[in-house]
Amino acid sequence: MKGRAIFAIIRKDLKVVLLNKGLVVPLLITVLVFFVVLPGLSALIPGLVNSFNPDAGEIEELIRRMQPGLQQELSGLNMSQKATVFLLVHMMAPMFLMVPLIVATTVAADSFAGEKERKTMEALLYTPTTDRELFVAKLLSAWLAAVATALAGFVMYSVTANTAAWSHMGRIFFPNAMWLVMIIWVVPAVAGLGLSVMVLASARAQGYQDAYQIGGAVVLPVIGLFYAQVSGVMYFNIVAVLLLGLVFWLLDALLIWLGSHSFRRGRLLGA
Amino acid sequence: MDTHVITINQLTRCFKETTAVDQLSLEVHTGEIFGFLGHNGAGKTTTVRLLNGVIEPTSGSMRVLDLNPQMDGPALRARTGVLTETPSMDERLTAWDNLNIYADLYGVPRADVRTRINDLLTEFDLEDRAQEKVGGFSKGMKQRLALARALLHKPELLFLDEATSGLDPIAAHHVNNLIERMARREGCTVFLCTHNLVEAQKLCDRVAILEHGRLVALGTPAELTRQYVCRLDVEIEVPPEQIPTTLSILRSLPKLVLGEPAQPNGALVATINKYESIPEVLACLVQNHVRVYRLAPQEANLEQVYFRLHEEKEGVQ
Numbered sequence: 001m002k003g004r005a006i007f008a009i010i011r012k013d014l015k016v017v018l019l020n021k022g023l024v025v026p027l028l029i030t031v032l033v034f035f036v037v038l039p040g041l042s043a044l045i046p047g048l049v050n051s052f053n054p055d056a057g058e059i060e061e062l063i064r065r066m067q068p069g070l071q072q073e074l075s076g077l078n079m080s081q082k083a084t085v086f087l088l089v090h091m092m093a094p095m096f097l098m099v100p101l102i103v104a105t106t107v108a109a110d111s112f113a114g115e116k117e118r119k120t121m122e123a124l125l126y127t128p129t130t131d132r133e134l135f136v137a138k139l140l141s142a143w144l145a146a147v148a149t150a151l152a153g154f155v156m157y158s159v160t161a162n163t164a165a166w167s168h169m170g171r172i173f174f175p176n177a178m179w180l181v182m183i184i185w186v187v188p189a190v191a192g193l194g195l196s197v198m199v200l201a202s203a204r205a206q207g208y209q210d211a212y213q214i215g216g217a218v219v220l221p222v223i224g225l226f227y228a229q230v231s232g233v234m235y236f237n238i239v240a241v242l243l244l245g246l247v248f249w250l251l252d253a254l255l256i257w258l259g260s261h262s263f264r265r266g267r268l269l270g271a
Numbered sequence: 272m273d274t275h276v277i278t279i280n281q282l283t284r285c286f287k288e289t290t291a292v293d294q295l296s297l298e299v300h301t302g303e304i305f306g307f308l309g310h311n312g313a314g315k316t317t318t319v320r321l322l323n324g325v326i327e328p329t330s331g332s333m334r335v336l337d338l339n340p341q342m343d344g345p346a347l348r349a350r351t352g353v354l355t356e357t358p359s360m361d362e363r364l365t366a367w368d369n370l371n372i373y374a375d376l377y378g379v380p381r382a383d384v385r386t387r388i389n390d391l392l393t394e395f396d397l398e399d400r401a402q403e404k405v406g407g408f409s410k411g412m413k414q415r416l417a418l419a420r421a422l423l424h425k426p427e428l429l430f431l432d433e434a435t436s437g438l439d440p441i442a443a444h445h446v447n448n449l450i451e452r453m454a455r456r457e458g459c460t461v462f463l464c465t466h467n468l469v470e471a472q473k474l475c476d477r478v479a480i481l482e483h484g485r486l487v488a489l490g491t492p493a494e495l496t497r498q499y500v501c502r503l504d505v506e507i508e509v510p511p512e513q514i515p516t517t518l519s520i521l522r523s524l525p526k527l528v529l530g531e532p533a534q535p536n537g538a539l540v541a542t543i544n545k546y547e548s549i550p551e552v553l554a555c556l557v558q559n560h561v562r563v564y565r566l567a568p569q570e571a572n573l574e575q576v577y578f579r580l581h582e583e584k585e586g587v588q
Binding site: 002007008009012015016019020118119120122123124125126127128130265266269 | 326327345349357362
């Protein structure tokens with residue numbers, strides 16, 4: 001495979017996305033909401049705990065419904081600290097996965113279906129790149145964008161969460177080991193899931209919007225994880241996160257294998 | 272040494288019920304500008320895609336630059352340049368960025384990239400717009416930039432698909448001059464797909480005419496006009512007072528003069544059944560004391576060939 005050609009396509013795709021304000025502005029807003037606004041609100045937690053109930057019975061009740069492992073993790077903390085750790089460390093974990101998923105699907109939709117729609121794909125198909133090089137380059141551009149955004153977001157989230165909750169936590173509590181595993185193992189797999197679904201969706205779509213609508217359903221499993229965590233059905237610990245990552249990687253492998261079979265020069269031209 | 276850059280044998284490509292290219296056989300010689308003529312949907316673009324290994328044929332075989340497009344697509348495309356019907360430029364990127372990315376894709380040596388891009392931008396009169404986004408360019412500028420992109424890696428074989436489609440006459444003239452200059456100076460073979468017959472007549476050494484995917488004529492423009500255009504128009508200049516006499520004499524020769532002679536711009540124009548009838552017509556006029564100042568046969572052109580073939584194919588009388 002020709003690294004120079006692959007790098008050129010990645011550079012082109014990322015540059016085209018970055019210059020598209022219609023894509024970048026909503027993504028930036030999403031990133032700021034997830035990584036700055038939400039953890040920033042944790043500064044308000046002690047006030048909220050007091051205003052709900054002086055004895056904080058409702059929050060106690062919520063935590064009592066959680067998995068025993070989580071209850072054990074929260075033992076020894078006061079009510080404000082319990083609420084902070086529960087919200088920022090556990091409840092937000094599945095929500096965090098939304099960001100690489102959204103970035104990957106957006107960039108992949110633009111890179112595959114968007115390029116078809118803008119009629120810029122044809123010139124690319126007449127270059128000496130092989131089908132495999134084109135496919136790998138287009139996957140990598142979406143994947144790198146998603147993982148880089150998630151890593152930058154993780155740093156922002158860590159700084160904001162620790163700073164905002166310092167008054168009642170009194171220590172650096174974030175990230176814990178589970179989050180580190182999630183960032184290293186699950187985030188790249190989730191990004192892969194988003195883009196591999198979008199590759200399949202783009203093969204059937206006429207344009208960017210079309211692909212985005214078909215592939216948009218990929219967020220449903222992550223929303224499901226969020227509800228499972230909030231309702232106490234599951235609890236994000238290291239083992240759960242490792243298994244979750246494994247499932248995503250296996251799904252990625254299957255979907256990318258299927259996508260690579262539909263990625264043929266002729267098909268991209270509608271032939 | 273094989274002097275054929277392209278050899279196509281019984282090439283067929285079907286899309287479901289439609290046969291886009293139907294048992295096409297032809298050869299293109301090294302260094303020629305080869306015109307590939309046909310109306311929209313005749314199969315020109317499909318042929319270009321087949322010859323570059325972008326799509327696969329249903330049946331038949333082809334060799335391009337002594338390579339098999341199906342098996343050696345990447346190696347072949349490294350030696351061909353293609354100007355697609357739509358410029359296919361990334362409009363959010365600058366002209367420079369567009370060329371720079373394709374220089375990497377075509378494997379232009381890194382040390383040569385800057386010089387090569389600058390030379391082409393200068394050649395195509397775009398050097399002042401190098402750092403501007405292509406989205407703000409006119410269609411002619413985009414087409415010139417796309418042509419520059421097709422020439423980045425100095426291809427041996429250049430495919431131009433409707434290179435001047437949608438351009439105003441001045442921009443089209445500019446692009447045609449560039450094509451001719453590039454072909455003659457760089458010595459690369461040009462495969463020119465067009466439905467612009469005037470352009471083909473002016474530029475091409477040989478032309479092939481395609482109808483519904485089938486080859487219906489192949490040869491130099493002169494050969495084709497001789498072969499397919501039997502009738503020809505002649506312009507006859509006589510004293511104004513002898514025009515009525517001349518008209519009645521011409522009307523009295525229905526076997527030699529076809530239809531009603533016309534009188535555009537004062538001169539008489541008659542359609543003669545064949546080139547060899549000119550002396551007979553002239554003799555008749557002279558015998559009837561008409562003073563003929565000038566009798567000029569008008570050059571037949573590809574347009575007449577094209578319409579003749581089209582009429583034959585469609586069964587139009």
